Amino acid sequence: MDHDSPTDSEATYRLPRSVTPSRYDLTLEPSLDTATFEGHEAITVTVHEPVTEIVLNAKELEVLDGSLEAPDGSAIDLEKVVLDVGSERVTLGLAETASPGEWVLRLRFRGMLNDRMVGFYRSRYDDEGASYVIAATHFEATDARMCFPCWDEPDLKATFGVTVVAADGLTALSNAPEIGRRSLPDGRVRVRFADTMIMSTYLVCVIVGRLVVTEPSDARGVPMRVASRPGKEHLTGFAADVGVFALDWFADYYDIAYPEAKLDQAAIPDFAQGAMENTGLVTYRETLLLMDDALATFAERLDVAETIAHELAHMWFGDLVTMRWWNGIWLNEAFATFMSYLCVDSVEPDWRVFDVFQRIRANAFEIDALETTRPIEYPVHSPNDASGMFDTLTYTKGGAVLRMLEQWLGRDRFRDGIRRYLRAHAYANTETHDLWDAIGEETGEPVRRIMDAWIFQPGYPAIAVRRDGDLIHFDQKRFSPSHPDDPTTWPVPLIVRQAWSGGEQVDRVLVEREGLQLPLVSEDAVVIGNAGGAAFVRVFYDDELRARLTARASTDLTPAERQCLVDDAWASVVAGDASASSFIDLVAGFDQETDPSVWQAIVAGLAWCDRFVEGSARERFRDFVRDLVRPALERLGWEGRPQDRDLDRELRGDLIRALGILGDDPETQGAAREAESGSRAGADVEPSVAAAAVDVVAFAGGSEDYERFLARAKDAPTPQEHDRYLYALTRFRDEDLFERTLLATITDEIRAQDTPFVLARAQVNRDLGPRAWRFVRERWDDLLGRIAPSNAIALAGGIRTLTGPDLVADVQAFFAEHDIPQNHLMLLQALERQRVFAALRQRAAPELTERFRD
Numbered sequence: 067m068d069h070d071s072p073t074d075s076e077a078t079y080r081l082p083r084s085v086t087p088s089r090y091d092l093t094l095e096p097s098l099d100t101a102t103f104e105g106h107e108a109i110t111v112t113v114h115e116p117v118t119e120i121v122l123n124a125k126e127l128e129v130l131d132g133s134l135e136a137p138d139g140s141a142i143d144l145e146k147v148v149l150d151v152g153s154e155r156v157t158l159g160l161a162e163t164a165s166p167g168e169w170v171l172r173l174r175f176r177g178m179l180n181d182r183m184v185g186f187y188r189s190r191y192d193d194e195g196a197s198y199v200i201a202a203t204h205f206e207a208t209d210a211r212m213c214f215p216c217w218d219e220p221d222l223k224a225t226f227g228v229t230v231v232a233a234d235g236l237t238a239l240s241n242a243p244e245i246g247r248r249s250l251p252d253g254r255v256r257v258r259f260a261d262t263m264i265m266s267t268y269l270v271c272v273i274v275g276r277l278v279v280t281e282p283s284d285a286r287g288v289p290m291r292v293a294s295r296p297g298k299e300h301l302t303g304f305a306a307d308v309g310v311f312a313l314d315w316f317a318d319y320y321d322i323a324y325p326e327a328k329l330d331q332a333a334i335p336d337f338a339q340g341a342m343e344n345t346g347l348v349t350y351r352e353t354l355l356l357m358d359d360a361l362a363t364f365a366e367r368l369d370v371a372e373t374i375a376h377e378l379a380h381m382w383f384g385d386l387v388t389m390r391w392w393n394g395i396w397l398n399e400a401f402a403t404f405m406s407y408l409c410v411d412s413v414e415p416d417w418r419v420f421d422v423f424q425r426i427r428a429n430a431f432e433i434d435a436l437e438t439t440r441p442i443e444y445p446v447h448s449p450n451d452a453s454g455m456f457d458t459l460t461y462t463k464g465g466a467v468l469r470m471l472e473q474w475l476g477r478d479r480f481r482d483g484i485r486r487y488l489r490a491h492a493y494a495n496t497e498t499h500d501l502w503d504a505i506g507e508e509t510g511e512p513v514r515r516i517m518d519a520w521i522f523q524p525g526y527p528a529i530a531v532r533r534d535g536d537l538i539h540f541d542q543k544r545f546s547p548s549h550p551d552d553p554t555t556w557p558v559p560l561i562v563r564q565a566w567s568g569g570e571q572v573d574r575v576l577v578e579r580e581g582l583q584l585p586l587v588s589e590d591a592v593v594i595g596n597a598g599g600a601a602f603v604r605v606f607y608d609d610e611l612r613a614r615l616t617a618r619a620s621t622d623l624t625p626a627e628r629q630c631l632v633d634d635a636w637a638s639v640v641a642g643d644a645s646a647s648s649f650i651d652l653v654a655g656f657d658q659e660t661d662p663s664v665w666q667a668i669v670a671g672l673a674w675c676d677r678f679v680e681g682s683a684r685e686r687f688r689d690f691v692r693d694l695v696r697p698a699l700e701r702l703g704w705e706g707r708p709q710d711r712d713l714d715r716e717l718r719g720d721l722i723r724a725l726g727i728l729g730d731d732p733e734t735q736g737a738a739r740e741a742e743s744g745s746r747a748g749a750d751v752e753p754s755v756a757a758a759a760v761d762v763v764a765f766a767g768g769s770e771d772y773e774r775f776l777a778r779a780k781d782a783p784t785p786q787e788h789d790r791y792l793y794a795l796t797r798f799r800d801e802d803l804f805e806r807t808l809l810a811t812i813t814d815e816i817r818a819q820d821t822p823f824v825l826a827r828a829q830v831n832r833d834l835g836p837r838a839w840r841f842v843r844e845r846w847d848d849l850l851g852r853i854a855p856s857n858a859i860a861l862a863g864g865i866r867t868l869t870g871p872d873l874v875a876d877v878q879a880f881f882a883e884h885d886i887p888q889n890h891l892m893l894l895q896a897l898e899r900q901r902v903f904a905a906l907r908q909r910a911a912p913e914l915t916e917r918f919r920d
Contacts, residue, residue, distance in 0.1 A: 070071055078153055079448050080219070085120050087111050087217050087224045094186075094213070095231040096256075096274050098199040101179040105214055109171040109224075120164075120171065123211035123218035124149060124156035126185070132173035132432060134164055145529060154211055154449065173215055174204030181852040182338075186272070187210025189336035191295050193276075200275030200295075202334050202349065205340055207392055207452040210267035220266040220497040221390045228259045230274060231920060237277040241270060241346040243328045250392065262345060263325050264493045266388050271344035273332055274412055280306065285313040288324050293332040294356055301784060302377035308371050308413070312378045315409050321485045325386045326737040331355060331374070331841060336819050337651050338854035341373050343380030343402070350377075351819070363753045364716040366786045367454040368410065376406035382763070387488055390495040392452035396442050396521075397498055397909040399456070400464025404472070407465075416711055420469070421514035421626050424599050428633050428667070430462040431604070433528070435641070437548045438894040439524045442467070443498055453888040466602045467520045473600035474559035474574055474673035475509055483508035498620055516557045516576070520602070527556055529577065531595040533543055533586065538593055540561075541581040543812060545604050547641040547902075555579040563597035565622045566590050572597060592622045604634045616655060632656070632664060636671040639910070640902065646675055646910040647917050650690070657694055662717040665698070669724050674903070676728055677832060678911040680920060686918035689730040706752045716747070726762030727797075736764035746778060762789045764797035771805045791822060796827040796838075804834045808841045813850075818852050822860035825849075829864025836873055841864065859889035859896070865900040869907040874900055 086795065089110035091249075096103040111120075120134070120234050129149070131143040146159035179188040179201055189200045203213055209406040211218040230238040230256050238257040246258035262270075278299045282289035283306050290309050292302035309331055314414050317323055326346040333355040341350040354373040381403065384398035407419045433439060442464050472480040482507030491500060499514060499523060506513035528545040531538060540560070558577040563570060566588035575582055586593070592614050595605040607615060619628050635652050638644035653668045672691060679687050688883075699721040702714060712719075726734040738759040745756035763771055775791045782788035795807040808828060811821040828838035842849065850858060865877050878897055886893045 081123065081155070081217055081222075082121055084115050084117050085111050085113050086222055087247065089225045089227070090214075091217065091227045091229075091831065092214055092270075093229040094272055096179060096186070096201040098179075098188070098201055098233070098236075098275065101199075102176065103179060103186060103201070103213075104174075104176045106172070106174045107214055109173070109216075111169050111171050113166050113169055116163050116165055118160050118163050118738060120158045120160070122158075122215050123154055123208075123266055124175075124215040124385070125151075125154040125209070125211045126180070127156075127175050127177045127212065127215060129158075129215060130174040130176065132158065135170040135172060137168060154208070158167070160510075164558045175215060175270055177212065180212075181391055181818070183336055184338065184856070185209045187232065189275075189334050189337075190333040193296055194211055198276045198295075198675075200273065200277065200334065201274045201736065202275075202332075202337075202345075204273050204338065204349065204548070205268045205344075206342060207456075209266060209405060210270055212629060213270075213272075216267045216268045220268065220388050220392065223264045223266050223388070223493070223495070224260045225264055226270055226306050228270070228272065230257045230272060232257070232274045235276075237279060237293070238279075239271075239273045239279075239330055239332060240325065241265075241344060243289075259325060261340070262504065263386075264347050265385060269343070269345045269347065269385055271342075271347040273334070273349070274446045277332070279330070280294060282328075283307075283310050285310045285324070285329070286317065288327075288329055290329045291331070292355070293330055295333070296354070297336060298333065298356050301358055304357050304367070305355050305374060308374045309378065311413055312375045312409050315412060316382060316405070317325045319409075319481060319484075320382050320407075321383060321490055322386070322488055324381060324524055325492075326381070328725070329378075329381075331377075338819055338857055341377045343377045345381065348374075348377045351785075353789050356785050358784050361753055361784055362786050363719065363757050364417070364712040366753075368419065368422060371410050371413065371748070372406045372419070376410040377406040378613050379409065379449075382488060386493060387491045388495050390497055392446040392455060393443055393497070394498055395446075395452065396460040396464045397501065399461050399470055400442070401699060403461050403465030404468040407469075410474075414712075416713070418625065418663075418713065421629065423465070423469070424626055425663050425666050426462055426668070427466050427602070430458050430466060430897070431602075431633070431637065432640075433458055434463055434524065434526055435545050435547060435637070436530070436895055436898045437546075440889065440891055440896045441524045442521045450888045454891055456856070457889075457892050461914060463526075463602065465669045467517070468602045470559055471505075471513070471517065473561060473598065475511060476512075480505065482870055483513075512557070516559060519556045525552070525554060525555055525558065526602050526604070527558055527577075528604045528606055529558065529560070529595055530606055531593060531611055532612055533593075533886065534583075536586050537583045537889045538611075539581060539583050540575075540577050540595065542577055542579075542603075545637070545641075547643075548817055558601060558603060560595070560601050560603070561597040561790070563594040564588070564591040565594070566592070593617050594623065594627050597627065597629060597631045598624060604637055606634065606638070616652065620658055621655075628659070628661065628664045629667050630654075632671070634665040636667070636674075639671070639905055642660050642905070642909060646914050650675070650917065652913075654690075654694065657697060659698065660717070662713055662720050665720050665724070669720070669728065669919060672724075673728060674906070675914055677869065678907050679914050682920050683915045683918040686920065687914070688728070690918070692725060692731055695725045695729055696731070699725055699734075704741070704755060715754045718752070718920060719758035722755060722758040722766040723761055726758075727765045727848055730766075735762055735766040738766075757790050760794045763795060764794035765799070768800065769796060769803060772798055772800075772806075781853075792816070793824065793827055796824060796831055799833050800829070801834065801837070804828070804831070804837065808838060812845060812852060818856075819854070821849065821855045822853050822863070826860045826863030831869050832867075835864060835868055837868070839868055839877065843876070846884060855888055858886045859892045860887070862893060862896045865896055866903050868900060869904040871904070872905045 091108040094105045129147045145161045148157045154340045155544045228240040234255045240259040242260040242261045245260045248256045277293045279293045330347045331353040337351045379402040383401045411419045487504035502514035502517045527542040530541045544554045546552045562573045564587045702718045725731045742759035742763045745751040779791040809814045829835045
């Protein structure tokens with residue numbers, strides 16, 4: 067398989083600009099019973115030059131007839147309609163030449179409500195013994211063309227006037243407020259919606275089905291509602307509260323009022339992605355919108371709050387101002403990622419959400435150190451290229467470099483640059499450099515020069531920090547284990563902190579190719595080369611400075627900085643620059659650690675070590691884990707304390723998991739069984755303890771536990787509890803029970819939206835992961851036919867943990883013959899990660915076996 071995905075020329079997919087739209091009057095008539103829809107549209111277009119044909123996008127649609135109507139009422143008939151399946155375009159041949167000017171293109175069409183969670187699709191749910199269907203749309207990136215013929219490119223913005231004709235008694239929602247409703251003789255209802263703001267086709271949304279919509283909350287005059295299937299409306303309160311806060315907060319931050327007339331947030335039972343920022347009608351997976359916050363863990367509440375904030379950030383950044391073409395989608399998603407954490411941080415500063423983001427960032431670091439990484443922005447030609455942009459590098463690395471810039475510039479200066487950008491480009495389209503230019507003009511800093519290096523170069527630097535007398539030297543080199551001599555450098559916006567007995571000093575510096583030096587402010591100063599973990603870099607210190615850091619980590623380093631210390635140490639092990647034993651030695655000194663993000667970094671490294679030891683060495687390793695973790699859990703206890711913060715509760719759950727699973731501790735497993743049983747029976751069990759107990763019981767459980775878990779996943783009172791029990795099924799270690807879980811993924815027992823993620827987690831099962839891989843390999847075609855195309859890459863989501871030589875050979879050979887074209891580069895990265903960890907296994911297994919031998 068080649069590194070470079072074969073792409074057609076841009077001309078194959080980009081539409082000609084001889085005819086462009088400005089308005090769509092769109093009517094859709096879905097039939098939920100027959101899973102079909104019909105539609106007609108009147109598109110106001112400008113003909114820029116004489117044409118005999120009009121080319122626009124259509125996919126899996128049948129165009130029935132149409133005409134091109136002049137302002138005087140005369141019309142040109144369509145002489146032919148030719149659908150090109152490969153380019154997803156339809157060519158409309160005109161019976162005569164259309165002259166330049168404004169025309170109205172009228173088309174009738176029909177299609178199927180598909181089951182693949184793209185385009186116009188159907189979602190199902192059961193309620194009180196009956197089955198119901200919801201018709202919903204999901205268009206990003208290039209699937210509006212599956213619902214109606216259109217100019218499906220982000221810079222061809224237009225106004226949309228949507229009308230829905232549906233069975234009486236169903237709820238119909240779209241981007242704008244409902245402004246008219248009329249009963250039809252056939253028993254259906256025609257629902258008309260107000261015109262939208264000028265926007266791109268991928269943001270159009272229609273939902274039709276049996277739904278409950280809450281009374282509106284008020285966000286400075288904007289009515290905000292939450293829609294769900296019946297029986298779930300009591301789970302909408304948290305989303306409504308967060309939504310109002312976020313909408314108001316963003317209006318203040320951007321200094322621009324919310325640009326639409328209303329905002330609905332809708333939970334869809336079958337939804338391929340996490341959420342989608344359709345203007346005025348945001349759609350979500352149920353687990354990321356509906357929640358009983360009294361029963362949810364800190365992580366679950368943060369997931370919902372951050373997802374809502376992410377989507378609402380898009381109302382301005384993405385919807386009001388939109389990228390010109392899909393190569394710029396990274397900025398939409400990266401900015402919304404960064405802004406969502408900034409918003410939630412203002413709601414709950416005690417959550418320290420950027421420490422959580424830093425843990426997520428670790429995955430981007432790992433991918434971006436690969437040979438198969440990519441620049442954040444790169445050329446996009448085809449729909450598959452556009453789909454491939456929705457990855458960790460877009461969301462997480464992109465968000466991280468924006469965070470780096472904001473911290474270096476300062477919050478107010480960064481915000482003022484964003485305001486300048488949005489004011490200049492409202493209702494229009496931009497290129498990436500427009501943002502850097504706006505921030506640079508506002509701040510006077512070389513923002514475009516700095517950020518171009520970070521956006522258009524793959525990878526990231528490792529900063530080497532060393533003492534030379536009274537000076538501290540900072541040098542950079544790309545962190546690329548496969549190419550250690552790579553000469554790439556960056557202008558690195560770095561915040562350096564020195565702490566000593568008399569105080570601290572913070573310097574904001576720019577480390578260029580030639581490096582930098584700063585004075586050591588005190589003989590006993592601890593030097594933190596990446597203060598607050600703000601920069602997207604790894605930092606490695608000379609022996610003296612590193613010894614100071616580790617000795618005073620608990621007193622002089624923030625949790626974010628301690629997390630960096632642990633994560634960078636593990637990265638050195640993976641790269642082959644340090645031994646696994648050195649990591650064990652480092653984390654042994656963190657027995658007094660109190661922060662969940664630091665513990666998560668520790669446990670992540672230890673979990674890999676656990677995969678590389680067997681037999682008695684593994685038992686001794688488990689002894690080490692128990693000795694490290696048990697005192698921390700004993701300090702917190704299993705019962706909540708009055709002084710507990712959300713982070714304390716989160717840590718309690720993390721430590722229970724680590725002790726019960728990684729430490730295989732029987733006492734913890736017994737206590738977890740009691741907690742899980744009590745929680746399921748309605749006892750007052752702290753949510754973080756209840757969630758951790760589910761995982762621990764599954765790890766140690768048998769057939770009776772499995773039956774209870776399977777039943778609970780089906781009738782869980784909240785989406786979060788459903789997910790806890792569903793994904794816990796992948797932790798069971800009995801082969802027959804595990805096989806039942808695998809088989810359920812190709813039946814209606816597990817929703818298609820969950821299938822690829824269940825299988826990814828099954829691959830991570832330390833004992834039975836190879837069986838999960840064989841199942842995926844054997845059922846590959848069946849699985850691809852069942853799931854959303856955008857989720858196919860998740861079927862390879864756990865292969866990095868399959869590090870035995872035979873497994874590596876099998877996986878690599880299979881994917882050499884089975885590409886995932888819409889996620890080609892992500893697949894190459896998954897395969898390289900497997901090879902990287904297989905090499906780590908070869909190095910670490912003998913060493914750890916010796917370290918933990920009897």
